[in-house]
Amino acid sequence: MFTFVWKDELATGNATLDAQHKQLFQIANDLLDACSSGRSAGKINSTMQFLLDYAARHLKDEEKMQRKYGYPDYPNHKKQHEAFQAATEELAKQYSGGGGTVQLVTAISSSVSDWLFNHIKQEDRKLAEYIHSQGE
Secondary structure, eight states: OOOOOGGGGOOOOHHHHHHHHHHHHHHHHHHHHHHHOOOOHHHHHHHHHHHHHHHHHHHOOOOHEEEEEEEHHHHHHHHHHHHHHHHHHHHHHHHHHSSSSSHHHHHHHHHHHHHIIIIIIIIIIIHHHHHHTTTT
């Protein structure tokens, strides 16, 4: 089974962002495990909902941080967050329509891993560097 593994190269240097990113990794792993091990629909549902809720809260926290420090790339970063939220909501719809299928596990692995690795390494690192440059 695919597993999301946190690596130090993903650290942004911002303790808040890094802690939330690590938690997202754990929730995504919990969801993949629940789907691939044939857990009950209730367990998969609650884990999926937790991922959606936590991701939404994390993205709002990040956007609040960007506004607080006047991050110049905020509009672009916010659009990327909206795209990720739409993708996770689509995964939830796929689950509702067909359950914890192999296709769903593949979609979660692909969609969430692209986001976690690429967005964190590129966009969130730029954000953390900007915040650091502002004296934080």
